[in-house]
Every structure is written in C-alpha cells, then in structure tokens.
Amino acid sequence: MLLVIELGLTLLALAAALIAPRLGSRGFEALEKGWSRLSYRRGVAVASIGVSALVLRLALLPVIPVPKPFYHDDFCYLLAADTFAHGRLANPTHRMWVHFESFGIIHNPSYQCIAQPAQGLILAFGKVALGNPFWGVWLSVGLMCASICWMLQAWVPSRWALLGGMIAALRFGTFGYWANSYWGGALGATGGALLLGALPRIKRSQRIRDALLLALGLAILANSRPYEGLVLSVPVAVSLFTWMFGKGHPPVSTSFRRVIVPLAASMLLVGSSMATYNWRVTGIPYRMAYQLEREAYGVPAYFVWQSVSPPPVYRHEMIRAMYANSLEVYGLARSPAGVMMKTLQVWAFYVGPVATLTLVLALLTLPYGFRWHHLTNQTRFLLLAFVFCALGLFGEVFFEAHYAAPITSLILAIFLLSMRHLRSWQVGDNPTGRLLVRAIPVIFVSMFILRVVANPLHIWLPGATDPAWFEALPMSKGRPSIVAQLQQLPGQHLVIVHYKPDRRPIEEWVYNDADIDASKVIWAREMSPEQNEELIRYFKDRKVWLVAADEDPPRILPYDQTSEIPIQATSRSKTDRQVSR
Numbered sequence: 056m057l058l059v060i061e062l063g064l065t066l067l068a069l070a071a072a073l074i075a076p077r078l079g080s081r082g083f084e085a086l087e088k089g090w091s092r093l094s095y096r097r098g099v100a101v102a103s104i105g106v107s108a109l110v111l112r113l114a115l116l117p118v119i120p121v122p123k124p125f126y127h128d129d130f131c132y133l134l135a136a137d138t139f140a141h142g143r144l145a146n147p148t149h150r151m152w153v154h155f156e157s158f159g160i161i162h163n164p165s166y167q168c169i170a171q172p173a174q175g176l177i178l179a180f181g182k183v184a185l186g187n188p189f190w191g192v193w194l195s196v197g198l199m200c201a202s203i204c205w206m207l208q209a210w211v212p213s214r215w216a217l218l219g220g221m222i223a224a225l226r227f228g229t230f231g232y233w234a235n236s237y238w239g240g241a242l243g244a245t246g247g248a249l250l251l252g253a254l255p256r257i258k259r260s261q262r263i264r265d266a267l268l269l270a271l272g273l274a275i276l277a278n279s280r281p282y283e284g285l286v287l288s289v290p291v292a293v294s295l296f297t298w299m300f301g302k303g304h305p306p307v308s309t310s311f312r313r314v315i316v317p318l319a320a321s322m323l324l325v326g327s328s329m330a331t332y333n334w335r336v337t338g339i340p341y342r343m344a345y346q347l348e349r350e351a352y353g354v355p356a357y358f359v360w361q362s363v364s365p366p367p368v369y370r371h372e373m374i375r376a377m378y379a380n381s382l383e384v385y386g387l388a389r390s391p392a393g394v395m396m397k398t399l400q401v402w403a404f405y406v407g408p409v410a411t412l413t414l415v416l417a418l419l420t421l422p423y424g425f426r427w428h429h430l431t432n433q434t435r436f437l438l439l440a441f442v443f444c445a446l447g448l449f450g451e452v453f454f455e456a457h458y459a460a461p462i463t464s465l466i467l468a469i470f471l472l473s474m475r476h477l478r479s480w481q482v483g484d485n486p487t488g489r490l491l492v493r494a495i496p497v498i499f500v501s502m503f504i505l506r507v508v509a510n511p512l513h514i515w516l517p518g519a520t521d522p523a524w525f526e527a528l529p530m531s532k533g534r535p536s537i538v539a540q541l542q543q544l545p546g547q548h549l550v551i552v553h554y555k556p557d558r559r560p561i562e563e564w565v566y567n568d569a570d571i572d573a574s575k576v577i578w579a580r581e582m583s584p585e586q587n588e589e590l591i592r593y594f595k596d597r598k599v600w601l602v603a604a605d606e607d608p609p610r611i612l613p614y615d616q617t618s619e620i621p622i623q624a625t626s627r628s629k630t631d632r633q634v635s636r
Contacts, residue, residue: 061502062408068494069412076485083493087214094213101208104220105201108228112193115229118510121189122235123535128170129237130566131159133188135168135175136237137569140182144172144335146569153370154579154590157565158377161347166569167336169344173278174239188237195241196228199463202245206252206464210433211471218496219467225503233457239279243460246275247287251464254291255433258298261305261313270321277325280461281343282357286447287461290440352378355385358450371580377560381453388452397454401445404456405463409498410470417473420480420488437468533609534564537602540611541576549590549597551614553581555605564604 071078094100124130138146145165149155152162159169168175181191204220211219223244227233233240249272256265269291276284299310330340337347348354352374353366363385369375387393402411427435444462451458474495480488541548552564568574577597579590591599591614599614 064498065408065412072487072491076487076490091214094217100217101201101205104204105197108200108224109197111229127158131168132174132237136178136188139175139179141569144332149571151590151593161344164338165336169348171278173242196234199241199245200224200228202248203464206248209252209255210468215471219471225499230506240457240460243280244463246272247461248464261309263313263317266314266317270318274325283461286444290443355381357452359389373560385452400456401459405466413473417476441465537611547597548576549594550578550600550602551581553603558605
C-alpha cells in the first residue's frame with residue numbers, strides 16, 4: 056500500500072510539473088537559500104544529519120517503542136552483545152549444550168553467534184554505556200546517516216549531499232527494520248559510505264586521515280558484511296591503484312607515505328584482530344564461525360557456484376526442518392526466479408517509485424547523440440561500481456535487503472546525479488524538471504508524516520510492511536510476555552519448549568544469555584523424557600516449566616503438571632541413537 060501511495064504522489068508531482076511548472080517557485084526558492092547556507096558548512100551539515108536521525112527516532116518512541124527480539128538474527132546478535140559486554144570474545148561450551156542448540160549460533164568449540172562481530176560490538180556498547188542494546192542500534196543509525204552525507208559531499212555539490220543525508224534519515228533511519236531490530240544494516244551502510252567517501256578525497260589531497268577513514272570503512276565492512284564489502288572494495292581498489300600508478304599519477308613517495316603506509320598498517324591491525332577473534336571463537340585464526348555452522352549443520356552453500364554438503368545427523372527435528380528448508384532457498388537462488396526476487400527486494404527497499412521515475416526521466420531527457428564518454432569519470436565509476444556489486448549480490452544464496460547495505464550511499468549518489476540532470480529538463484520554455492525535482496523531498500516528507508500519524512489516528516494501511524518505506528516487523532507470539540512473568544517470580548527458572556511436529560521454524564524460542572548458568576530464565580529444547588530428566592537434574596535448584604509454544608496463546612505450565620501437553624514419548628529417537636553411535 057505504501058508503495059502505491061508513493062507511486063501516486065510521484066505521478067501527481069509529474070502532472071503538476073507538466074501543468075503548472077512554476078507552482079510555489081517563491082517558497083521553494085526561499086527554502087533552497089536556507090538549505091544551501093547550511094550545506095556550505097560541510098561539517099555542520101554532516102553533524103546535523105546525524106543528530107536529526109537520532110532525534111527523529113527518539114521522537115518516535117511513543118509510536119514505535121524499543122523493539123523486542125523476534126527473528127533468529129536478533130537473538131544471535133544479542134548473544135554476541137552480551138558476550139562482549141561481559142568482557143569476553145566467546146563463551147565456553149556448556150555441559151548441557153545439546154539442549155540449547157539453535158539457529159545462527161555454535162556451541163563447539165565455543166558458544167557464540169556465527170556472525171561477524173561488528174553488530175554485536177555496537178549493541179554491547181549500547182548495553183554497557185546506555186543500559187540497553189537498542190541504543191547501540193540507535194547510535195548506528197545516526198552514524199550511518201552522517202557518514203552517508205559525508206560520502207555524498209565528495210561526489211555531488213553540498214546541497215545535494217545534504218538532501219541525500221535527509222533522504223537516508225527518513226527512509227532508513229526511522230520506521231525501517233534497520234532502526235527497529237537487532238539485525239544490523241546501518242553498520243554495513245556506514246562502512247560502504249566511508250569507503251566511497253574516502254576514495255575521491257584521497258585522489259584530491261592525499262591526506263593520511265582520508266586513508267585512515269578508508270581503512271575504517273574496510274574494517275567495518277569486513278566485520279559486518281564481509282562478502283558484500285569485498286565486492287564493493289574491488290572497484291574501489293581498481294580505481295585507487297589506477298590513479299596511483301596510471302598516467303599523471305602523484306609522486307610515488309607521496310602516495311607511499313600518505314596512502315599506502317597508513318592503509319597497510321591499519322589493515323594489518325584489523326587483520327590480526329580478526330584472526331584473534333576467529334581463534335577464540337572457532338579455534339582457527341582463518342576460520343569463521345559461519346564455516347563451522349555449515350560443517351555442523353549441512354547448511355547449503357552460501358554461494359550459487361558452491362555445491363551442497365551432505366546432510367548431517369540432527370539432534371532436533373526443528374533444526375533439521377530449518378536446514379531442509381534452506382535447500383529450497385538454494386535451488387531458488389540458482390534459478391531466474393531467484394534473480395528476479397533479489398532484484399525486486401533491492402528495488403523495493405532502496406529505490407522505489409520516486410527514484411525509478413527520476414532515473415527513467417533522466418535517461419529519456421539525455422540530449423540526442425549522448426554517449427558513455429560524455430559522462431564524467433566520477434559518474435562512470437559510480438555506475439560501473441553499482442553494476443559490479445549487483446552482479447556480486449546475485450551470487451549469494453541467502454539474501455535480505457540489508458545484505459546490500461554497503462552500496463546504500465552508492466545508490467543514493469546515482470539517484471542524486473539523476474535529480475541534478477533532471478532539474479534542467481524543460482518542456483518548451485517551462486522549467487518542468489525543476490518543479491519535479493523540488494517535489495521529490497516533499498514526497499519523502501509526506502510519506503514519513505503519513506506513517507507517523509497512521510497508528511495514532513488509526514489509519515489503516517494495508518500492506519504497511521512495504522520495505523521501500525517502513526517494514527513493520529512481526530510481533531512475538533508470547534515469548535516476551537512469558538519472560539516478563541518469570542522475571543517477576545522469585546528464584547531461577549528452566550523452561551523446556553514444546554513444539555508441534557508440523558511447525559515452520561519462523562519464531563524460535565530457544566535462545567539464552569552468554570552466561571547460561573547465571574541466567575534467571577534458561578530456555579531448552581524438549582527432548583526425550585530421559586534427556587529432559589537429565590537436564591532437570593543438572594539444574595536441580597530451578598523451577599521447571601514446559602511451554603507449549605505453538606498454542607494460541609502459548610501456554611506455560613509447571614513441568615510436573617504437563618499431562619495435557621504430549622511430551623516426546625520415545626525414550627531415544629532414531630536421530631539420538633545415530634548420534635550416540
């Protein structure tokens with residue numbers, strides 16, 4: 056529905072530009088003068104975008120409160136945050152770990168999230184410094200918007216860069232899942248913006264600080280979205296080294312002292328830190344936790360050119376079902392339908408109707424005989440880098456919108472360049488393009504206001520999860536309320552989770568803190584009665600509960616009063632017997 060509304064506003068703006076191209080000229084001119092004055096103070100402009108994003112999200116707390124974790128990724132990153140907040144890189148394997156197996160985490164040789172550590176670190180900062188991991192998400196969004204504005208200042212005039220920062224704050228920093236979940240996305244976009252923003256600055260002035268910012272961008276990407284960051288780094292590296300050693304290159308000594316040495320030293324530090332982290336988590340400096348997960352659970356290949364691993368023996372039916380479903384994803388990713396789905400995901404989240412119309416009209420209004428070589432070197436680089444990164448994304452099996460986060464600022468830069476060109480479009484002597492471009496920020500602000508007032512005014516927006524604007528995440532079916540109830544009771548608790556056999560593994564309940572034994576509430580998978588009793592004996596001082604997670608609403612009962620809930624009847628399942636052998 057929101058996409059449809061955005062499309063309607065876009066077509067309305069186009070009609071107004073064709074019919075009354077001088078509509079509101081005086082008002083727009085006054086606004087643009089003030090906007091330009093702010094944009095010329097480049098540092099202030101960057102800071103104002105970052106602060107504005109933070110203030111907007113704070114102001115929306117009555118409408119969108121601090122989110123509860125729901126998806127697997129939420130809990131995984133929160134585990135990493137809790138681990139780092141305790142001053143550890145990883146946790147020891149628990150003696151009863153088979154009861155705590157879940158998605159996105161490993162238990163051997165350590166207990167930790169499988170993802171790279173950047174998101175967990177920013178969440179840990181929010182938890183330690185401000186009392187809640189959500190404030191790490193909040194800070195990451197402000198940093199993202201500020202870094203995008205800074206990146207754009209290197210590629211487009213200042214007032215356009217300020218506009219791009221505002222669009223990022225409205226589109227990605229408020230209602231979207233980057234600002235309302237623990238998955239991440241903002242850090243990947245920040246890393247990409249630092250990388251792309253440092254490149255032209257290095258070429259212009261060869262300052263050490265720009266080389267260090269490029270290294271920081273690489274570090275963030277390597278520890279948040281390593282594959283996508285690598286893909287983006289390739290065109291940046293080609294451009295940088297072509298400039299350093301090509302025709303008209305700067306003095307080699309200057310490039311060596313101000314670019315190569317600080318960049319290489321920074322990368323050596325980052326690489327050694329990553330090796331140390333991998334060593335503590337997996338026991339091998341060059342092996343990531345993702346790789347261990349694939350070996351342990353037979354996850355289908357992460358890339359379409361890889362083969363499928365033979366399935367292992369699973370200890371839990373729900374985990375088997377999850378990874379069996381991944382085989383379907385693998386097959387889809389290697390088909391034309393999978394390519395189309397990824398294209399639509401990227402379009403819906405990053406582009407949408409406004410940018411689509413702008414890009415199409417910009418192409419249609421190019422002068423007759425326009426050729427590729429007429430574009431500036433910077434524009435050609437942005438377009439080629441986008442094409443290269445898009446091809447790289449098609450190589451991934453699993454895909455969500457935030458996987459493409461490193462190219463967020465790249466997409467915005469191309470959008471702004473299209474707007475700049477479209478602004479000069481005239482129909483006869485009428486400044487048609489000028490009004491249309493002026494209407495674009497109005498559309499973004501209107502969409503934002505619509506979403507703000509929709510809930511308080513009970514405005515029904517069917518399909519309000521359109522990712523192009525505001526993806527409303529699903530609400531948990533009961534885990535947070537049960538956690539809240541148990542937190543109020545005296546003592547410590549062990550909750551054994553019962554699932555129905557035909558359940559689809561969407562919402563998972565079995566996730567625990569970094570220090571399992573010290574947790575007030577521990578979540579465990581239901582296994583055979585004998586295995587359950589073994590777990591209960593280990594936690595003999597805890598009150599034991601059984602929760603029927605798939606009932607509506609979910610029910611929780613004392614474990615010794617659960618005759619109404621069918622517990623697994625077999626003493627040992629076929630899977631368990633295979634494991635024992």
